Amino acid sequence: MSFLPDTPYTRYRLLDIGAYKVATWVYERIHFDDAPIDIAFFGTSHTMNGIDSVLVEQSLGNETTRVVNFAIPHFGRDMHYTLVKELLENRKPKLIVLEVREQEARDLHPGTHYLAQPEDLYGAPWVVNLRYFGNLIRLPLRTLKSTSYDSFPELFGFNADFSTVDYHGSHLNHALSWPDGKERTGVASEESLHSLNNLSLPTNWLGELKFYLFHNANLYYVEQISALAKKHNVPIAYAYIPSFGAPKTSLFAEKYPDNKWLYFDEEIFKQKLNWSDPGHLNRDGATALSIDAAHKLGSYLKSD
Template sequence: MERRLSPLGFLVALGVALAVVFSFAIVLPHDRYYRYQAHDSGTTRKADWIYERLHFDPTPIDVALIGTSRMGGGISEAVLEAEYCRATGRRIHVANLALPETGRNLHYAILKETARAKKPSLFIIELNEVESRKPHRSFVMLADAADVVTAPAAVNVNYFSDLARLPGRQASLFIQSLTRTPAVSPSFEPARYEGPHFDRTQKLKLLDGRVVDKNVVRSREEMDRLHAARMADEAPLHLLPPPLSRLEYRLSRLYLRRMEETAGASGAGLAYAYLPAYRAPAAPAALLADLDARPAFDLGGPGADDPSLWFDATHWNARGAEFASLRLSLLLARKAPGLGQAGCTPSTY
C-alpha cells in the first residue's frame, strides 16, 4: 500500500532537503579574488584593488585605513607617508582600504582579510558624528561564508536576506571559478594594477569612464544649503525609548569589538579617527558612549566649518583631503612615532 506523507512530514522533508542544499552550496569552493571582483558600489570599483594590494603586491602595510567614502576620498596615503617621514624620520607604508557606504560588518570583513594577509602594525578605523544602524549591503558579497552564517541575527535587518543570498553567491562564484569568467580578469594583471596607493583625493574615477575633479571650492552659501538638506534627513541619535536605546547600535558595537579582537590577535594595534561632515560638532560623547569607542585622532577642528575644504556635505574636496591627511600624519607621528622602519627621505606629493 502506498504511503503518503502527512503535511507535517512533507514540511519536515522539505526543510531537510533545503538544509542539505544550503549546506552543500555554502561550502562550494571558489577563487576569492573573483569574489572581490564581483563587488562595485554602483558608481566606482575598489574591492578588486583591495584584494590585489593584500595578496599580489609585496609592499608591506604598516598602517591600514578602514572606513567609508569619507576616508576613502579624504585621506591621501602619499601625504601620510611623506609627512610621517618628515616628522619621525621613519618610513611607513599606508593602505587606504575604505569602501563607500556605512556598515561595520563590512569593515570587519576587510580588517579580517587584511590581518590575515599583511599583518599591519596599526588599523585606523573611521568614526563619524552619526552611526548607521544598518549593516553594509555588500557584506554578503565580500565576507567569508562562515561570517555571513554566524553574523548576529538580533537587530540585524539584513541577516536573513544575506543568508538567503549566500547559496546563490557561492554557486555563482563556483561557476565563475570553473569557467574562469569573473567580472574583471581571470588572473592578476600587473599592467592594470593601480599600485600600492589608491588615491581618490584629487579625482574620482567612475564606472562609466567619467572622472570627477575634486579640485572645486564652493561658497559658504552653497555649502550651507547642502548642510541644511542633509540635516533635514538626519535621524536623531536614538529612535527607541530609553530602556531600549542600547539596542540601536548593538550591531555596530559588536563588530567594533570583533575588529579590536581580530586586530589584537594578529599583533596589530587599533585606533579610531573621527572624520566629521561639514559643520559637524566635535565627536559626540553620547554616540561614542553607545559605541564604547574613543577617537585617538580628531580630524575635525576648524576644518569642519571651513566651506573651502568641502566637496559636498560629507566629503572633503582636494584641499580638504590634504588638510585632513596632514592633520592625521601629525597626530599619528605624535601618538605612534615608532611605526615602520628607521630611515627615509621625505618625498613630495
C-alpha cells in the same frame, strides 16, 4: 550550495558595482603587492574622500612607513570587519585606523554578502540586522556564481589570474581627484551646510531599548574588530571624520572599546570652503585632513 569551494579573489572581483569596485584593489594590495602595509585606513566615503594615502606618507616624513586607504563607500561595520580580517590574516600592519562618525548607522553594508565567508554571514548578529536573511538568501547564488567562474572561466570570459597590467598600484586614492583624473574642487552650497543639532543619546529606558535595537549590529562588529586586532597584536586608532556641523566628539565615543582616538584639527571641518557636500570634504579639505592625519599619526607612532 553556500559552502561550495570558491576563491576569495573571485568573490572580490565579482563586486563590480560603482565605487565598490575598490574591493578588488583592496584584495590585490593585500595579496599580490609586496610593498609593506604599515598604516591601513578603513571606513566609508568620508575616509575615501578625505584621506590621500600618498600625501599622508609624504607628510609623515618617514620614508619607511607605508600608508594605504582601504575605505569603501557606505556605512556598515560588517564590511570593515570583513576587510580587516582579510588584512590581518595575511599581513602585519603597525596600526589600523578605523573611521568613526558623529553617530553610528542603523543598517549594515549592502555589499558584504559579496565578500564575506559563509560562516561569517551565518554567524552575523540578527538583533536587529535588517540584512541578515537577505544576505543568506543571496549566499547560495553568490557561491554558485563564483565557483562557476573559477571552474569554467572560459565560459564567462574570465581570467582567474592576477594581472599586473590592470593593477592600480600600491595606492588607490579618490580624495584629491576622481578616478577619471578630474580634481575634486567643487564647493558645497551655503544652504546645504548647517549644524547637526538633533543628535542626542537616550535618556530613559525606552530610548535605551531603541538605541540597542537600532545600533546593536554595527556596534557588535566594532567589538569584533577590536577583538580581532588584539588577537593579532595590532593596535587600533579611531579617527573621527564627521559630517559638516557635527559635534566636536563622536556621540558614540563611550560605546567603543578602549582604543586610541584621533581627533583632527576642528578648523578643517568648520571651513565651509573645504566641503564638496555636507558629508564629504573636497580637495582642499582632504589635503588639510591628510596632512593633519600625518601629524597626529606621527606623534602616535613616536609615543607608542
